[in-house]
Amino acid sequence: MSAPLSDDDAETVPDGRRSGEQPILSVRNLQTVFRTDRETIRAVDGIDLDLYEGETVGLVGESGSGKSVTARSIMGLVEEPGEVLPESSIRFKGEEITGYDTAQYQELRGSGIGMIFQDPLSSLNPVFTVGNQIREALKVNRGITGEEARETAIDLLESVQIPDAARRLGEYPHEFSGGMRQRAVIAMMLACDPEVLICDEPTTALDVTIQAQILELLSDLQDERGLSILFITHDMGVIADITDRVNVMYAGEIVEKAPTEELFASPRHPYTEGLLEAIPGQHADEDRLRTIEGEVPTPNEAATHCRFAPRCPKAFEECEAVHPELVEVDESAADHTAACLLYPEQMTTGEAVAHHERLGEAREDGDGSTAPGEADEDVAADGGDSR
Numbered sequence: 374m375s376a377p378l379s380d381d382d383a384e385t386v387p388d389g390r391r392s393g394e395q396p397i398l399s400v401r402n403l404q405t406v407f408r409t410d411r412e413t414i415r416a417v418d419g420i421d422l423d424l425y426e427g428e429t430v431g432l433v434g435e436s437g438s439g440k441s442v443t444a445r446s447i448m449g450l451v452e453e454p455g456e457v458l459p460e461s462s463i464r465f466k467g468e469e470i471t472g473y474d475t476a477q478y479q480e481l482r483g484s485g486i487g488m489i490f491q492d493p494l495s496s497l498n499p500v501f502t503v504g505n506q507i508r509e510a511l512k513v514n515r516g517i518t519g520e521e522a523r524e525t526a527i528d529l530l531e532s533v534q535i536p537d538a539a540r541r542l543g544e545y546p547h548e549f550s551g552g553m554r555q556r557a558v559i560a561m562m563l564a565c566d567p568e569v570l571i572c573d574e575p576t577t578a579l580d581v582t583i584q585a586q587i588l589e590l591l592s593d594l595q596d597e598r599g600l601s602i603l604f605i606t607h608d609m610g611v612i613a614d615i616t617d618r619v620n621v622m623y624a625g626e627i628v629e630k631a632p633t634e635e636l637f638a639s640p641r642h643p644y645t646e647g648l649l650e651a652i653p654g655q656h657a658d659e660d661r662l663r664t665i666e667g668e669v670p671t672p673n674e675a676a677t678h679c680r681f682a683p684r685c686p687k688a689f690e691e692c693e694a695v696h697p698e699l700v701e702v703d704e705s706a707a708d709h710t711a712a713c714l715l716y717p718e719q720m721t722t723g724e725a726v727a728h729h730e731r732l733g734e735a736r737e738d739g740d741g742s743t744a745p746g747e748a749d750e751d752v753a754a755d756g757g758d759s760r
């Protein structure tokens with residue numbers, strides 16, 4: 374009854390509700406590998422991701438799925454023996470940033486994209502006062518010095534709701550509590566006046582109350598400053614709290630993408646279903662926490678199959694032989710995609726398997742030859758067609 378999905382709508386369907394608008398951050402076919410003597414680990418294995426102005430997008434998955442490597446790839450922080458492969462494309466405000474040199478990345482991190490890590494102490498220098506570090510960031514990134522720097526630093530600490538800001542500027546990181554330290558890091562990051570903020574598990578080490586306060590703060594700052602946030606976590610509860618859209622990551626790949634409400638109301642990938650089942654409090658009658666059995670495999674070979682299949686309660690024979698591509702899960706949900714042979718829903722399993730095989734072949738044929746610029750036009754054309 375429906376027009377068959379075209380074969381080229383696979384890898385570059387634009388994320389989100391705002392096709393037509395240019396994403397502030399756009400990742401295409403990101404591949405980051407770690408080469409060791411014995412193997413090549415495909416920590417990030419060809420992911421696509423869009424972040425639009427003013428929204429919060431989640432990247433969620435179990436430990437080892439490749440979330441932090443994704444963030445570090447965007448920030449130019451992948452270190453030896455890691456490498457972002459040249460066919461990857463990362464665009465910030467339309468400009469290709471893969472291939473930037475050290476100075477360009479420094480400038481990007483000093484003004485365009487800020488990042489907060491799980492451990493605030495990794496961003497703070499223990500031998501300088503908090504005020505010193507914020508003033509230094511103001512000087513280096515915005516040329517603000519002297520009394521103006523002091524006043525701006527106080528404003529920044531106040532904007533992250535650190536009480537008694539003027540006095541606390543003179544204190545050292547170790548004199549701050551965990552939550553206050555993370556606030557100080559956020560203040561330091563705001564000194565760079567970024568447009569995009571990448572948060573890698575910024576609240577994971579904090580207790581629940583403090584965690585909620587920091588999330589609230591981020592959301593306030595987002596409203597005030599129009600920040601776009603890429604939020605990384607393994608915690609589906611946090612995803613539900615603060616994101617507009619979600620990308621679910623597994624073993625280097627994104628396996629499901631959807632608006633947050635839609636994902637929680639109607640998860641389609643069996644991995645996402647497993648993650649949602651594992652949220653504490655889902656099954657009040659059970660005292661044991663449900664988890665997905667087994668572990669995330671290390672992706673050390675090209676994916677010619679579904680990497681989740683060995684743990685998947687719904688796996689069937691073809692899952693071991695055909696690589697699932699991200700496809701629209703059904704006809705009604707244009708921005709809900711899953712990389713699973715069970716979809717598109719309107720197809721029989723046989724049809725769907727054949728569809729995924731075709732998409733995989735098309736991707737392999739098309740990949741190397743598609744320049745980032747061309748890829749974007751494909752996106753626009755596809756977006757129009759498939760809607």
Ligand SMILES: Nc1ncnc2c1ncn2[C@@H]1O[C@H](COP(=O)(O)OP(=O)(O)OP(=O)(O)O)[C@@H](O)[C@H]1O
Binds near residue numbers: 407414439440443
């Ligand atoms: N320096 C490295 N050398 C070799 N392999 C690495 C290195 N850093 C990361 N990896 C590989 O990349 C995979 C993904 O790591 P990553 O830190 O991105 O996971 P994550 O999703 O952020 O997990 P977590 O929730 O534990 O932070 C790891 O399992 C590992 O195989």
Ligand code: NI
Binds near residue numbers: 440441573
């Ligand atoms: Ni991580």
